[in-house]
Amino acid sequence: MPVQANELPAIFESFGDARKAGFLKMKALKDEGVGVVGTFCVYTPLEVFMAGGLVPVGLCSTSDETIAEAEKTLPRNLCPLIKASYGFAVTDKCPYMYFSDLVVGETTCDGKKKMYELLGRIKDVHVLNLPQNQNGASRLMWKEEIKKLAEKVEGRFGVKISEGDLKEAIKIKNQERALLKEFYELSKLTPPPMTGLQQLQVLFGAQFKFDMPAKLSELRKTIDDIKKSYEEGNRPVPIEAKRIVITGCPIGGATEKVVKAIEESGGVVVAFENCTGAKQFDRRVNEESDPYEALTDHYLNVGCSVMTPDQNRLELLGRLCKEFKADGVVEMVLQACHTYAIETFQIREFLNDKGVPFISLETDYSAGDFGQLKTRAGAFIETL
Amino acid sequence: MRKGKIGIGVDCGSAFCKGALYQDGQIVSLIVYPTGWNIRATGERIVKALRGIAPLSLCLLPIVATGYGRDKILAQKTITEITCHARGAEFLRPGVRSVIDIGGQDYKVIAMEDGRATTFQMNDKCAAGTGRFLELVLGRLELDLDSLDALLAKGQTVTLNSTCVVFAESEIVGLLAQGTTREAILGGVVASMTAKIAGQAARVTIAEPAVLTGGLSQSREIAAALTRALGITVSTVENGLYAGAIGAAIMAAEIY
Incomplete structure (x- = not known):
């Protein structure tokens, strides 16, 4: 029965619309008295909030709508993610920011770190002091930071976070990680059973579904349906499409244009080595050891360019290229993101040694450079 | 009439729109107009002029468009200017x-x-x-x-x-x-x-x-x-202005 093929886009849309649909659900949660914590970064241990019975939500802004407003305070030559996030906070235009009782930031890059100081004038902001490397001393410091976060949450919301609660939260979050990993790993198939844009819809949208059990079963069904449809012979992606792994800054909303530019030029994005994708779901938190120890190890080892050195990013990228049979790697760097822009050199060198073609594209949240992106992505794919 | 040996390339840049007619390993004609505000019209003008020069029996001349205005040109295929410039440069300077x-x-x-x-x-x-x-x-x-x-x-x-x-x-x-x-x-x-x-x-x-x-x-x-x-x-290099158009024309000729 060929109906399955037509049902698939609907599945993707459920996640694609999740961010918008979540506004009302979040309001309902707030009306019930549930506490909401807004977060920005993959380094933030979400289990702490879950263990306290709170709902965490991602605040990283993905539209240029409020950048002009942000530029009244922040410098122009600053990363668009930081400007937009701040802009949405000052203009009250992001319902998630609006509903957040507590906003948790982290000292990842200099731009965000300083922006949080200003954000603190508008919202209740707690900043995690993220170390800049992953060695022993940093590990001790990060563990203390996670404990301090738990204390902050307990005080702010009048809840008690036991080790048992944390362990339970770790287990549930691990189920989500495992499902999302199983989901994106479907694209190891040749040809992949979905486009990169569809994969992104689910990876990005999943964070805006707040009913965890419902989300887990929806993800299970999504995976099973995609498998079934593929087994029935549906091939939404042509076999000759060049398989691209994306790396670099987070992608979602406005920056989906990079995925579009690739997929309109004969490529298909098979994996996302960034915060939106594998960086978040590749590993699971150890469920056996002390929960604070386990969370410390898990989160500190995220491979982001804010770490020096950043070996873990290379390890994951190299593995994804191999496992997903990448024809090439496209990096997206947001304008004025110094750590990623500099690390481009190491990434190019690393991939050159492996013989994987590489291109780095710089962009911001505006739509104006789509033609330029398409020329660059198109030319890159033509050389593969 | 021999097939696979003739093609038109149009390279619509931000300043100038260039066209090339390629036949049997030779550049038959090159043409350039300022792009102006109406990319589509300028592109059509170039295609029309080159069609006029091409042998009459070939009504289905393959066209490859390149340059930032490539999507505005009615062509069999669009290819980015990087690939076209490379092919054109190879032709001009093997x-x-x-x-x-x-x-x-x-x-x-x-x-x-x-x-x-x-x-x-x-x-x-x-x-x-x-x-x-x-x-x-x-x-x-x-x-x-x-x-x-x-x-x-x-x-x-x-x-x-x-x-x-x-x-x-x-x-x-x-x-x-x-x-x-x-x-x-x-x-x-x-x-x-x-x-x-x-x-x-x-x-x-x-x-x-x-x-x-x-x-x-x-x-x-x-x-x-x-x-x-x-x-x-x-x-x-002589005719370097036309490198993109020439590359596009060569690849157009490869279509059939």
């Missing part, structure tokens, strides 16, 4: 290893192997290093492109501190007020452009022979300035 193309709104450095582009670097949104910068300065100095080589040949120069085109323009206003010669200002502008291009070129492996394509491809002085900046000999 065995070429590097192409430096200075266009109206971008510049690109293409590394080649066996007649094909392997890697490339382009400017980002910034207009520094592009033809647009030079065009703006020539306008400000009330000079034509034709006089460029003669003025540059005098070897005068001045250091421009601003790499941003907008800032550089106000710097030039200041220099003129101080009585700096137009020759020196032009020399400074070209040095700034080539330094910018050299910065991007450092990210790809460039080798000789290297050719200059695009609107400035006939300028010996620009090629000489690039040679100084890149440390490898960059030569001018």
Whole structure:
């Protein structure tokens, strides 16, 4: 029965619309008295909030709508993610920011770190002091930071976070990680059973579904349906499409244009080595050891360019290229993101040694450079 | 009529729209118009003119469009200007290893192997290093492109501190007020452009022979300035302006 093929886009849309649909659900949660914590970064241990019975939500802004407003305070030559996030906070235009009782930031890059100081004038902001490397001393410091976060949450919301609660939260979050990993790993198939844009819809949208059990079963069904449809012979992606792994800054909303530019030029994005994708779901938190120890190890080892050195990013990228049979790697760097822009050199060198073609594209949240992106992505794919 | 040996290439750039008719390994005709505001109409004009030259029996002439306006041209296929410039440069200068193309709104450095582009670097949104910068300065100095080589040949120069085109323009206003010669200002502008291009070129492996394509491809002085900046000999090439269109026409001929 060929109906399955037509049902698939609907599945993707459920996640694609999740961010918008979540506004009302979040309001309902707030009306019930549930506490909401807004977060920005993959380094933030979400289990702490879950263990306290709170709902965490991602605040990283993905539209240029409020950048002009942000530029009244922040410098122009600053990363668009930081400007937009701040802009949405000052203009009250992001319902998630609006509903957040507590906003948790982290000292990842200099731009965000300083922006949080200003954000603190508008919202209740707690900043995690993220170390800049992953060695022993940093590990001790990060563990203390996670404990301090738990204390902050307990005080702010009048809840008690036991080790048992944390362990339970770790287990549930691990189920989500495992499902999302199983989901994106479907694209190891040749040809992949979905486009990169569809994969992104689910990876990005999943964070805006707040009913965890419902989300887990929806993800299970999504995976099973995609498998079934593929087994029935549906091939939404042509076999000759060049398989691209994306790396670099987070992608979602406005920056989906990079995925579009690739997929309109004969490529298909098979994996996302960034915060939106594998960086978040590749590993699971150890469920056996002390929960604070386990969370410390898990989160500190995220491979982001804010770490020096950043070996873990290379390890994951190299593995994804191999496992997903990448024809090439496209990096997206947001304008004025110094750590990623500099690390481009190491990434190019690393991939050159492996013989994987590489291109780095710089962009911001505006739509104006789509033609330029398409020329660059198109030319890159033509050389593969 | 033999098939697979004839094609039209249209390269719609931001400043000029170029067309090429290729048949049996030869360039039959080349044509150029200012792109103007109506890209589609300019493209159609070029296609019509080239069709007029092509043998009458070939009503289904394959067309490949390239350049930033490529999606506006009615063509069998669109291919990016990087691939087209590489193919065109190989035709104009067989065995070429590097192409430096200075266009109206971008510049690109293409590394080649066996007649094909392997890697490339382009400017980002910034207009520094592009033809647009030079065009703006020539306008400000009330000079034509034709006089460029003669003025540059005098070897005068001045250091421009601003790499941003907008800032550089106000710097030039200041220099003129101080009585700096137009020759020196032009020399400074070209040095700034080539330094910018050299910065991007450092990210790809460039080798000789290297050719200059695009609107400035006939300028010996620009090629000489690039040679100084890149440390490898960059030569001018006849019909370098049409490299993208020629590459597109060759690939059009390969369609059938």
